[in-house]
Amino acid sequence: MMFPKKISPKKLLNRFVYPAVIVAMALALWQYPRWFGPELPSYGKAERETVAREFRAAWVATVANIDWPSKPDLPVEQQQQEAIALLDKVAAANMNAVIFQVRPQADALYASELEPWSFYLSGEQGKAPEPFYDPLAFWIEQAHQRGLELHAWVNPYRAHHTQGGPVSEHSIVNKKSELVVRLANGMYWMEPTHEDTIAHSLAVITDIVQRYDIDGIHYDDYFYPYPSYNQGAPFPDSESFQAYQQQGGQLELSDWRREAVNRFVKDIYKEVKRLKPHVKVGISPFGIWRPNHPETIAGFDQHEKLYADARLWLNQGWLDYFTPQLYWNINRIEQSYPILLAWWQGENHLRRHLWPGLSSNQVATNEGTDEIINQILFNRALLQEQTGQVFWNVKTVSENPKFAELLKETVFYNQALVPASPWLDSTRPLAPEVRHQSTPNRLTISWQPLGDEAASRWLLYYQTDGKWRYKIFTGDVLKHDFNQQDEITAVAVVAVDRNGLESDRIDHQIAHRP
Structure with missing residues (x-):
């Protein structure tokens, strides 16, 4: 009776295991859309200058x-x-x-x-x-x-x-x-x-x-x-x-x-x-x-x-x-x-x-x-x-x-x-009084509510690199600190009432800092 020659572990890997792994990987890549669904596209993102x-x-x-x-x-x-x-x-x-x-x-x-x-x-x-x-x-x-x-x-x-x-x-x-x-x-x-x-x-x-x-x-x-x-x-x-x-x-x-x-x-x-x-x-x-x-x-x-x-x-x-x-x-x-x-x-x-x-x-x-x-x-x-x-x-x-x-x-x-519901209320809130204070490391924007209606949200616009951006804060927040490295050149704070109506927007220029 003839017996096959003994194959070393290294030859076994090279001759059988590695090719099988490669075939399996190729099959997986070929079937990826069927098994796992298509890859997600690159959706990108759109920056906004208004809320x-x-x-x-x-x-x-x-x-x-x-x-x-x-x-x-x-x-x-x-x-x-x-x-x-x-x-x-x-x-x-x-x-x-x-x-x-x-x-x-x-x-x-x-x-x-x-x-x-x-x-x-x-x-x-x-x-x-x-x-x-x-x-x-x-x-x-x-x-x-x-x-x-x-x-x-x-x-x-x-x-x-x-x-x-x-x-x-x-x-x-x-x-x-x-x-x-x-x-x-x-x-x-x-x-x-x-x-x-x-x-x-x-x-x-x-x-x-x-x-x-x-x-x-x-x-x-x-x-x-x-x-x-x-x-x-x-x-x-x-x-x-x-x-x-x-x-x-x-x-x-x-x-x-x-x-x-x-x-x-x-x-x-x-x-x-x-x-x-x-x-x-x-x-x-x-x-x-x-x-x-x-x-x-x-x-x-x-x-x-x-x-x-x-x-x-x-x-x-x-x-x-x-x-x-x-x-x-x-x-x-x-x-x-x-x-x-x-x-x-x-x-x-x-x-x-x-x-x-x-x-x-x-x-x-x-x-x-x-x-x-x-x-x-x-x-x-x-x-x-x-x-x-x-x-x-x-x-x-x-x-x-x-x-x-x-x-x-x-x-x-x-x-x-949240989008406003103008059929519920048409009275816009008053814009707040806005101040700013600069230190070598920080720019502090603060605002004081005006009028009887409490703001539900505050909308803080800030301009940097020639573009406007914004942040939304809850009604209890009355200031925000920026790092001076942000180079803020202008700001505006808008009051938003509970119905989503906005106050006037008044832009405030920030003097260039040395």
Whole structure:
């Protein structure tokens, strides 16, 4: 029997291992686009000499502990640390708002006499944090310290979620059982047509507006539940509809349901503006109003399935900003992102803010990242100086440092103010009194507010190398130091009120220093 000659380890590497490695590397490079997605292009960055206006927000979901807190029984200190870390990452990416869910299942992430403490805080509905603190107040304070708006996000009709623990004695399911129905998937839902449902949810929202220093009230696409929640069966409100008909009601079932939701939307806007006109009201409905609107669009019909006439709300201006959930890509013909956004803008007769929701969790891949960057650029092209978007969800930046850094180095390179809402207020603040003081190593710019209205932000323009640049500060900041090496030749400080209106800009020349 013949045996092969023994091969030395070196020859083995040279003859078999190294060639195999080279082939594998070549195959990987050839298949890279298929396996990992295309490489990201070099997006570049555009420096600005005037302030950018753009709503840069993310949803922070508390239902099922999606975003915060990471689980329902964390110590208070850890809850707060998680909130601070999340807000730090949002601010570091040059974003300017968070939409924080405070009412996930007819319970509260704040001190409320109307609804119980949320299960998602302690794992026990009705149990206050120990040691006590108010999460909503804490989030507002921490967000405002970082120059971020905080919008309180409420779910108007969901009474209990399948991941919300047991139905407690404190739950509205037991406290006001006449308002609530059970769905096939185990969720409980308040009947939107019931007068007491409308009154209760409206009372919850107005309570938040009255007692908390929020910048906005926000509610999402859960009006009537999606059909799958009840396994395709009709929403269980037949008894209420029969009672309505027996009392002489003339509307058909679909119109009756829609009318109740429309009234609720209208009443929320009216009440919020009565209490605090500066608090913005935002709605984030499903991204398609109805199939064939525009003609090439196909998909779910929220008008007939969720009984949400979102086009009417936008047409009537029962909101300050409109955030359709446009979770489709640019090149998806039947649900094309740009076609849908342009259609909604065509329906925006009163020129309210149109800040679409983006499916930003796809930034886990290079291909998804490129899609989201392109959508942001398309928004700017269509919406111009009133542009904006909301990321679903905050993990886009809080758990993806690569994308967060990309944002800050490209499309969010410049800080941005939230676009103003001139229909809420037309009185501009007064410009501050500005002074400067020079030392051999430092130039100090200070300013003194004028007028009765407190500034929400300060906009500091400074000229160096013949170009203007700017910085945005919170309203409590009244000075800024420059290193003398910066060679600042002129400055201007602009007051920005809570509605985003700017004072006059008065440029101040800085004498050349030896």
